[in-house]
Amino acid sequence: MSMLAALAQAYDRLPDAPPFGYSAEKIGFCVVLNADGSVADVVDLRDTDKKRSAKIVMVPQAKKRTVGIDPNVLWDKTAYVLGVTGGTGKRTAEEHARFRDQHLEWLAGSDDEGLTALARFLESWTPDRFVAPLWPEEMRDQNVVFRLVSGFEFLHERPAAKALWARIAAEGASEPQICLLTGASGPVARLHPSIKGVWGAQSSGASLVSFNLDAFTSYNHEQGDNAPVSEAAAFAYTTALNRFLSDPKHRLQIGDASTVFWADCADMDTAAEAEDIFAAMFGRDTTNDDGVNTAKVREQLVQIREGRRLAEIMPKLDEGVRFFVLGLAPNAARLSVRFWWEGSFGTLAANYQRFIDDTALDPAPRTGWPPLWRYLIELAVQGKRENVPPLIAGEWMRAILSGTRYPLTLLSATLMRIRADGEVNALRAAILKSVLIRNLSWEVPVALDSANTNRGYVLGRLFAVYEEVQRAALGGSVNATIKDKFYGAASASPQKVFRTLDSGAQNHFSKLRKLSPGRAVNLEKLIGSITELMDPGADPIPATLSSAEQALFGIGYYHQRSDFFRKHDDKSPEVTE
Structure with missing residues (x-):
């Protein structure tokens, strides 16, 4: 199934989906009209909280405006409806004139009391009447709807208004064609509705499908005729996608990719369970939530991470749930698809378990293995989400x-960040390990492997021992450790550094033998056991290490350094974190 077809199908399963031709918009104020068109009141529809969030109201579908002037039907922002704005308003007068003239044309001959009242209001209204206290200043640039003082429904909800909107929508319909998504015949959408809520894209919305250059025109087909999608199908897929983007239960941020996901299943409760587990897998933190449902998801996720087959713990999700994941990123005025995946939830869980196996490492992070976004932070400059390399996030997902x-x-990217700040933690080591296993099919140890002879791994361990010798001899008085000074060079060009490190270690040993003779002997024996693993038939300290060997250098360093911070039965307690 194609991405757009899957989204169009998801629209049919939305519990409160807007009907065709309508969209949920943020409405700030309602102008209450008398039957003669005079203003009885102006009602603030916004929430009373600090954010003063506008009310979500189902209105006739918003027009897709770029540079042109095109009023919405029976609602719009104040620049169109009232001719007032909080900005410079170079086109405000023209926008209001277009709204007034267009509506007077549409409403001509109507015998509905509400529509007649709106026509009378537009005939008599002038922007200079926008003054307090009836017209509040914070109303500027808010979306506005109307209703009669004698009723409780908005004007656009009246039967006559719905019939008017259906007639207006039908006037601009094109000749019917076969829709590429549904296979049914219907008017083709010339412009597809905008997608809103993608991180980094225009706040007014961006296009996922568009044809607006001569290079996109073939066989005299313009805009939407190049790839005919019916208006109903275009409305369905954009409505579903906008709903998912605005719903935290269906959205995650993976790097620069705004990621939406949904399940297709006959049982809505089972579908919701699959969506909750996916969110916990890749982004949603469940460690601090004590809710009953969250506790259940947490328990299920633990079992999946332990390698149990999904068919054993959640048989309903294994084969009976079709799952979809879509990642979108901004690209000028359009959206680019970072990734698109569909398949059974059982396949997804198995692939996730493989990812967990790839990144398994001992010792694990103190707070447990985190979701994917936390790994990505390790690749970002200064640890900021906005600095995550954009393409890596989507390709890895x-x-x-x-x-x-x-x-x-x-x-x-991981090696570069380690060289830049010298930090080799569990997450970075896990990333290095996962790439070596998945891409190169290397056997990489999960925990400290004292018999591993790979020269990158051995040199990483040796570097960690040299650092421990310095720490044991000098304590916490060192401003910059050998890791701070030499890690980058030692991991890439070890021959230039290790002889210097060995010479410095001998100086540190002379002091350590006075402070802690037993500790000095143990570290000397450890250095000897590590050097014995080096290849005697070649230069034990190579001039350079490949990228894969540098990754093993980091893993060996992490394993050996972590071992120093553990308590062993055959030693006195060491420093613990």
């Missing part, structure tokens, strides 16, 4: 979902 190879840029 796609590889995890589909069970394919990880992007090699993931390896180089």
Whole structure:
């Protein structure tokens, strides 16, 4: 199933989906009219909280405006409806004139009391009447609707208004064609509705499908005729996508990709359960939520991470749920698809378990293994989400979902961040390990492997021991450790550094033998056992290490350094974190 077809199908399963031709918009104020068109009151529809959020109201579908002037039907922002704005308003007079003239044309001959009142209001209204206290200043640039003083429904909800909107929508319909999404015949959407809520895209919305250059025109087909999608199907897929983007239960942020997901299942409760588990897998933190439902999701996620088959713990989700994941990122005035995946939830869970196996490491982070976004933070400059490399996030997510190879840029980006700040933590080591296993099929140890002879791993361990010798001899008085000074060079060009490190370690040993003779002997024996693993037939300290060997250098360093912070039965307690 194509991405757009899946979204159009998801529209049919939305519990409170707007009917065709309508959209949910933020409405700030309602102008209450008397039957003669005079204003009886102006009602603030916004919430009373600090944010003063506008009310979501179902209105005739918003027009897609770029540079042109095109009024919405029976509602709009104050620049169109009243001719007032909070900005410079270079086109405000023209916008209001278009709204007034267009509506007077549409409403001519109507015998509905509400529509007649609106026509009388527009005939008599002038922007200079927008003065307090009836017209509040905070009303400027808010969306406005109307209602009669004698009724409780908005004007656009009256039967006559709905009939008017249906007639207006039908006037601009094109010749029917076969829709690429549904296979049914219907008028083709010339312009597809805008998608709102994608992080980094225009707040007014951006296009997922558009044709607006001569290069996109073929066989005299213009705009939407190049790929005929019916107006009903275009409305369905954009409505579903906008709903998912605005709903935290269906949305995650993976790097720069605004990620939406949904399940297709006959049982809505089962579908919701699958969506909750997916959110916990990749983004939603469940550690601080004590809700009953969240506790259940947390328990299920633990069992999945432990490697139990989904068919054993949640048989309903294994084969009976079809799952969809879509990642969107901004691209000028359009949206680009970072990744798109569909398949059974059982396949998704199996691929996620493979990702967990790839990143398994001992010791694990103190707070447990986190969701994917926390890994991505380790690749960002200054640890800021906005600095996550954009393409890596989408490519890595796609590889995890589909069970394919990880992007090699993931390896180089992690090594670059380690060289930049010298931090080798559990998450970064796990990323390095996962790429070596998934892409190169290397056998990488989960915990400290004292018999591993890979030269990158051995040198990483040796570097950690040299650092421990310095720490043991000098304590916390060192301003910059050998890791701060030499890690980047030691992992890439070890021959230039390790002889210097060995010379410095001998100086530190002379002091350590006086402070703690037993500790000095143990560290000397450890250095000896590590150097014995080096290849005697070649230079034990190579001139350079490949990227894969640099990754093993980091893993070996992490394993050995972590071992120093553990308590062992055969030693006196060491420093613990």
